[in-house]
Amino acid sequence: MSNAPLIISAAIVGAEHSRDTYPHLPLTPDEIAAAAEEAVNAGASIIHLHVRDEKGLPTQRVDVFETVTEKIRNRCDCILQYSTGGAVGTPVELRCNPVALKPDMATLSMGTMNFGSEIYENTEETIATIAGAITDNGVMAELEVFDFGQIETVTRMVKKGLVPETHHMDFVLGVPGGMSATISNLVMLVNRLKEGQTWAVAGLGRGQLPMAMHSIAMGGHVRVGIEDNIYYRKGELAVSNAQLVERVVRIAREYDRPAATVTQARQILGLSG
Numbered sequence: 001m002s003n004a005p006l007i008i009s010a011a012i013v014g015a016e017h018s019r020d021t022y023p024h025l026p027l028t029p030d031e032i033a034a035a036a037e038e039a040v041n042a043g044a045s046i047i048h049l050h051v052r053d054e055k056g057l058p059t060q061r062v063d064v065f066e067t068v069t070e071k072i073r074n075r076c077d078c079i080l081q082y083s084t085g086g087a088v089g090t091p092v093e094l095r096c097n098p099v100a101l102k103p104d105m106a107t108l109s110m111g112t113m114n115f116g117s118e119i120y121e122n123t124e125e126t127i128a129t130i131a132g133a134i135t136d137n138g139v140m141a142e143l144e145v146f147d148f149g150q151i152e153t154v155t156r157m158v159k160k161g162l163v164p165e166t167h168h169m170d171f172v173l174g175v176p177g178g179m180s181a182t183i184s185n186l187v188m189l190v191n192r193l194k195e196g197q198t199w200a201v202a203g204l205g206r207g208q209l210p211m212a213m214h215s216i217a218m219g220g221h222v223r224v225g226i227e228d229n230i231y232y233r234k235g236e237l238a239v240s241n242a243q244l245v246e247r248v249v250r251i252a253r254e255y256d257r258p259a260a261t262v263t264q265a266r267q268i269l270g271l272s273g
């Protein structure tokens with residue numbers, strides 16, 4: 001069993017929720033920055049970032065990413081990871097734009113899929129375009145794999161030089177339309193990774209806690225947060241992103257996997273300071 005420090009990524013906003021579904025959702029730049037700081041203080045080292053416009057709707061506007069980034073940087077040190085997924089239906093050029101601000105990391109979704117009742121479009125052309133924006137800006141990619149076929153796409157596109165060979169891997173399990181958040185699915189995916197590949201799992205909804213626990217035991221890393229799960233337990237909304245992070249920190253401590261500091265997370269991921 002690995003005793004390596006655990007990188008906890010906090011997905012603090014997302015694109016799918018609103019105040020109707022989750023009343024404490026951070027929306028304004030100040031609220032998002034405060035939520036990021038709380039999550040980092042609780043033990044997160046990566047902030048997976050989506051932002052919202054003045055109406056509280058998901059946006060890929062560069063000026064909003066810039067404002068939120070500045071506010072987060074003024075409050076705390078963390079690895080900032082921008083979403084290039086945006087919301088379902090966001091055009092690819094808009095998805096790429098914020099990467100020009102050169103965050104530490106950016107996500108790269110690895111395939112088209114049903115996303116609930118909608119279609120999340122990630123053709124190979126789209127993936128290559130976003131991957132190009134990420135590499136051209138010297139940003140580290142976190143590949144988002146939602147389904148088994150997408151891991152085959154990773155292999156194929158890395159071989160063709162269209163997706164960076166050096167990347168962090170995140171299995172996002174439990175999207176209706178993707179793989180469900182089960183232990184056997186997680187094991188199957190992890191078994192396909194090359195030796196030394198860093199990976200994390202983000203379990204959606206009720207899958208968040210069991211996926212986190214199994215990743216801790218398997219030597220992986222963990223993503224939690226309101227983007228993926230709004231409940232602390234069945235029928236009880238989480239009070240904050242930090243609360244979800246704190247629970248993982250407590251469990252991981254029992255496994256002798258202390259939450260990674262930002263410096264440790266950078267070292268593990270091979271990110272420069």
Ligand code: KMH
Nearest residue numbers: 015083085086087088107
């Ligand atoms: N909002 C989802 C459609 C990412 O951030 O890279 C896509 C998503 C993935 O959240």
Ligand code: ZN
Nearest residue numbers: 014083085227
């Ligand atoms: Zn996201």
